[in-house]
Amino acid sequence: MLKTNSSNATLIIDALQYPLPGRRWFEEWRVGGVSCVHVTVAIWENASETLQRLALWRQAFADHGDLVAVALTGNDIEAIASSGRTAVVLGFQNTAPIEHDIELIGTFRDLGVRIMQLTYNLQNYIGAGYWEANDGGLSSRFGRQAVDEMNRVGVLVDLSHCGERTTLDAIEYSSRPVSITHSNAREHVLNPGFGPGRLKTTEALKALSARGGVLGVCPNRSLVANGTKATLEDFTELVARSVDLMGVDAIGLGTDYCAGHPAAVRTWWRYARWSREKAEIPSFAPHEGWQDWFRSPADFPNIVQGLRHRGFSEIETQKILGGNWLRLFNEAFEPAQRAKAVA
């Protein structure tokens, strides 16, 4: 019998992980008492390839229903967590899966996808990623119509890897609150491994919270000062400063924990098939490359303890650990008409 923290009433939501769908990772979630994980299903896969990735998750839910279940609504998250399992929210880290077909947004939502990041590092039909030298913003034709459609059918927009102008445009253009599931405030982090462009400006973060959005503060070595040497106190201090910047209702967690992938897959995330000039991507064995207080999601209790130790009240801690994401997911996953009817 696995030792779990499922009896813990605190809802813990991790707004970004990219695991292979496998029992090993699901068991870590249970050990860590993780109520819900937003997992990445696809980054560069086209529509047809994405169907195959979704089918792998479908099979995982069938095989490991004692540990995990797919969540289609905020209520699902609470119900699955109450049953002592981890709720899985399916998402894309790019809009490559929808190619340039507005109908595929609703089609993939029908298949369970609830979060779509508009761009992954590069420019696409919808906007630009942070790796581009120039960011023309949310594209004026398909970009706007795609956000309208996500708003309409109930898909949460994610802007984590987008460029600055695309981020600002999408926050302003979207009629419903959006998310930055895994990033940090640029003003709080010196010399991040991914470079400052991957972090968010104060202007973008203030706009995000002003429109009801949520930021997933991220302990990933490449997004914090001091990398793997960052202490738990460094991380909870980063959370506290993010709360000061955006308000306690706009802050959640998004670990960007991506374990179990071979080096070739990590290279694929960066370079896919668009480049032959593939830089070597460092590979980590599971539980390597993370701070000693967060070797894996099984260590989530350390973060819970750290937040309490930092002086957050119980209600603040619960908002940061999962309450804010639950509120946003509850709202954003509903189709627009139903969301209006409920409000």
Add this chain to the structure above:
Amino acid sequence: MLKTNSSNATLIIDALQYPLPGRRWFEEWRVGGVSCVHVTVAIWENASETLQRLALWRQAFADHGDLVAVALTGNDIEAIASSGRTAVVLGFQNTAPIEHDIELIGTFRDLGVRIMQLTYNLQNYIGAGYWEANDGGLSSRFGRQAVDEMNRVGVLVDLSHCGERTTLDAIEYSSRPVSITHSNAREHVLNPGFGPGRLKTTEALKALSARGGVLGVCPNRSLVANGTKATLEDFTELVARSVDLMGVDAIGLGTDYCAGHPAAVRTWWRYARWSREKAEIPSFAPHEGWQDWFRSPADFPNIVQGLRHRGFSEIETQKILGGNWLRLFNEAFEPAQRAKAVA
């Protein structure tokens, strides 16, 4: 026996048509004495769908080998024309077929594709089209690498539907001359049906010719003043002013003749699957919607006569009718290493 002008020594190259692959159109080419046509194979089709479009052309070459043959080199064009048939150059009006896969540029070249327009009206992975409110230029990652790859394998870059900054960037970035197969000079055309954005600025056209590129001057009703009422003299005057602007070595013809498609297909070109807000696209029966001196490519002899009547010398006329395109195609369709070895 079809009456043809194939004995005419003048090489006539039309740098853009989008016909359905069918005998009716091939017969018009022969009547008009057209030596070579660059045809559009795909606009919004993804890689898999484009394979199906190419297969239709493959079958057409098998079925109608008495009238047409595929041209893979400039020499092919001359040989096919000498045999009394029309040489067909295969091209894309968008980079949707290559998705975001740099290898697919060479793969589609292996299948006969020799010209790729970087964007069709909208933004994509590589750049922005003229319909976008913002054009961030040739994208700094995949955009540049895609142009490098087209340069390397021998695919001619086409910028006809691109936005201004993408057009300027690609002309400057490409190590080999590029093309604008079907557009006109913005300074020469008032109130074009497609709007001024679809026409090219003086800055872009001067940059194009300075780098050895060629413009296909276009009689399409939506790209000229007075639409279907434009006279042959209006058109030859437009050619003459284009020659004044860019030099006689930079001017060819690109009719944008797109016959035989039902209205639903014309709507698809504009809106594909990216939009549900589809404006009604006017549909034309074959030979409708064109000036009375160019009801179809069978009327190419009228343009030949018009150019001579306008006062172009024989050598100038031959350059404009096909010589300039032949020079550029000869150069651009060769892989970079072979092109260097020949030079």
